[in-house]
Amino acid sequence: MLMETVFSIKPVFAVLISLLAIPGIISSRTQNIRETWTLVAAGIKLLIILSMLPLILDGKVVSFTLFQVFPDIGISFRVDAFGMLFALVASSLWIVTSIYSIGYMRSLDEHSQTRYFSFFAAAISATIGVAFSANLLTLYIFYEILSLATFPLVTHHQDKEARSSGRKYLFYILGGSIGFALPAMMITYHFTGTLDFAPHGVMAGHINSGLALMISMMFLFGFAKVGIMPMHSWLPAAMVAPTPVSALLHAVAVVKVGAFSVVRVFTGIIGTSVLADFNISTIVCVIASFTIIIASLIALSQDELKRRLAFSTIGQLSYIVLGVALLSKSGMTGGMLHIAMHAFGKITLFFCAGAIFCATGVKYISQMKGIGRRMPITMTAFLIGSLSVVGFPPCGGFISKWYLVLGTIESGNLIFLFVLLGSSFLNAAYFFPVFYNAFFCSEDQMLFEDKVEEAPLWCVVPLVITASISILLFFYPQPFLKLASLAVSTIMGG
Amino acid sequence: MEQILSFIAAKANYWAYVILLMVGLYAMIVKNNLVKKIVGMVIFQTAVILFYVSIGYKTGGTIPIIIYGDGHNSIIEPAAKAVDYINPLPHVLMLTAIVVGVATLGVALALAIKVYQEYGTLEEDEINKKIRA
């Protein structure tokens, strides 16, 4: 299937617009001007991306080469359905998170907010860069920029805990990418002579089974942002960050960049045929299933709300990997959709955790007994978010899980069906007590006064928006579903 | 034996240069006193000068000044035969090398004075002891 290519500089602007806002953010004289810069940049970014959406839905791709850094590889952008899906999620959630950040950072009176907003903008730039990369080199470059730009955000508090978490964060993420992903990329280049993403991969016919397996594993573990065990432990550690950072970066941008990169490499570089022929897909499925189950079990035992969410994220990310590695049409659609669905659900949960911390200073689930009466809106949103993550109708998460389940049946591996169902139960098991404690506890267990007192409006509005979108996505899953099926039909043919 | 001796004798200047080179290198590496090292360095450089001078030398050759070489009286004196003259180029080069050698010696001695002012000695082991202390 040959796709019509439109040459346009729009993807470059989509990437750079938030970087361009940084000088504005730094030089602003008051907080309000600074935040205006952030919001304006976020708005323009979304508009640029939306303006490309009709083209992509038409089955065209937008492409632009910025620098020719090597004779046959450039820093080039190429917007296709899958990239568009991810960019849409990330850029729309950036606006919401920016609003939330303003509320959160101001109400907690955090230090170095200028630095915070600058690096936030840089991180989003890099995320969109990853989404729109035309080849592995460009993807890798933006992946690394993202790792580095998020470091000051993760270690925002600059205390001892932040320092050790920051070390762990960089050790896993940079160590993985320099130690595994980079050599794997060079070996790929050596054997295939190209790094461009192709619909059916570029490796078929160039490589033997042992090497293919090695490279696949190097990419899977090298893109440590996807949090496949045992490369996951940076994620709970990174929860020392301020909550908006955890929300956007560790539910949407950073971890999804990992998942996106793995999916891109598996489909665009290694190719589904190689994955199937050398039985690599089964191995990947097993690794992903293992991560899903173990992460859910660990999540059960976490008392700190953000850590519980972190382990939940680790498990959910592996859904995406599992969905793609099933190599069936529905599975892949489900995996890609899960990037979007999980993002809206999980960001709601993080917003709630942050709102609770903002309003009451409480971090631990055991201390949240009866909080539902004090913060009813927040906790209702929390319920919706968790339903979406668990995969209950009527929430967006149900749709992606539905496709994943179909995928396991299509591929004939029923064991993975049980993994999915089992982990859904575990998901419910670790989210339900939070909600139950919040609303249905006896009077003597109540830790809060019976008086409604929500977090500041700047914090509450965003979480209401994302929770509503989570529900909306169940009834109207476009354009994400269309984009995912477009992407899958390019990869799988037909 | 005879042959070996004559071989050595025929290349005497080259043997001398190699021996001088080794003497200089030995002194630079092994000697403890900084001034002795500097002396070794000068011997080392001079050895190379000897080598260059030997390249240009020719038994029976004369200095390369060509009488009437400007062509005015070419009927009286036929064109110069290169065989009769030594090669002047290496010798000229060595003028430059000597200058370089002198400059190096100057810088080295200046540094040695600085070292002496700092540590009060020029023996390397004593200086090292003072640095560690």
Add this chain to the structure above:
Amino acid sequence: MTFFTTIFTFLPDLPAIIIITPLLASLLAAASGLFNRKTPFLIAAAALFISFISSIILIMQVVETGIVIEYRMAGWAAPMGIVYIIDHLSALILLVITSAAFLNFISNRKNIETEFRNKEGAFNSLYLLFTSGLIGMTATGDAFNLYVLMEIASLSGYALIGLGSNRSPLATLNYLFLGTIGATFYLLGVGYLYIATGSLNIADIASIIPTMMNSSIILFAFIICMAGLLIKMAIFPLHGWLPNAYSDCSNVSAGLIAPLTTKVTIYIMIRICLTLFSPEYTFNYLKISEFMVWLAIITIFFGSLSALAQKDYKRMLCYIIIAEVGYMVGGFFLGNRIGISGAILHIVNDAAMTLALFMAAGIFLWKTGEDSRDSLKGMFGKMPFTMAGFTLAALSVVGVPPTCGFFSKWYLISGGIAAGQYMFVAALIFSSLVNAVLFFRILEIAHFEPFKEHNHDHVYHHSHNTLLHHHQDHHDEHYETTKHNGVVKEAPLEMLIPFIAVSIMLVILGLYSGTIVANIIDFVIPAAII
């Protein structure tokens, strides 16, 4: 109009102007230093600027026309006279030398004034002499002339380094001994080449060598020349002089000498292997590639591990420089096109990165009056722009894209894979990871630990002209007060601007590395090498 016509009349003489200007200006600077303390700096800055501009024009000329410029000194043709050759490679290296010397010089005006009080004339004159020595080494087409210029650069280099701290004379003396051995070995090699070929002109010798490949004289000449150069470029185990010499000297001198000396020596090695002895001789006939690559691998491991053990920032940089020498030597002796491209590209990139790191060292010293790593505490809050530039330089050394270090490393690693030298690839990756640890330690201190007040004279007498200082003052009420002493006190603009320019260059060099390789480096490597 007349101005431009004057410029154009000078154009054919640019290869001479680029070296003559700093050479003559060094005399002028020394003389004027006797009467006035300000003029030597102005003279030197002007001379360096003229060289810098000339090198830009030269490289544009070469790239546009594709013709090698051969400049005959005083009109004597080769092989009798001395010619200066400006081809793609030497034009590139000239640009590196002149730009690094110029930027480092202008950014350090205040450091020169304080560190070399009443010695301005001498210092500026030496700085110019060193630069012109390097320029001459790069441009000359004559093997003996190369020796003379090498010694001019070395001697002024010894003097520059010797002007440093109390410990520097001893370190310099050791450097001088080894440097002299290296240069004299080279001279000896040239002598043997002269015996064999009867010529001193590089192009002329190169045309004769293919007829006498089997000659043992040529072999000996090659070995002894290479031995001399290897000493001068500080490859393991001949590196001993470098860390002491570079870390004990003043920051201004280190900023000039450290980025350039080893790189120009490596350039000379490449010149000698590619242009003088043919690639055929170096790679196919001699079969020393394997040995040299292993030497490079050991150098990389040794340099990286030693750097880990250093507490002092400048000493750490010195060992990184040694490891980088291994990158370039190893990359060159991989013997394939991509590896050699990587080595040449890395000469440019590494010069830029080292320059940035030493300029940063100069700024920190100026700001805090201390040289140790601890003096960087809290610097991110104090000097965000300087630290941003420093971070870029650090990332470049680690090899994180899109900084230039990544791209040359890419070529080197690809070359290693193509040549089947997997140990070299492993060494490169190992050294990248070690560099990541090294710089992370520094950045972590600067990010996490609170700023500590320094008792240093500088802090007082220049606090009024800092960058963000005054308009930060009356906006403090709008901004949150930070935990970590959030008052920004940047370095003075004249230091900051050149430094930031170099840091940004690191990214630009990276993004345009494809252009550099396609337009310059591809022309350097003989077509015989694939």
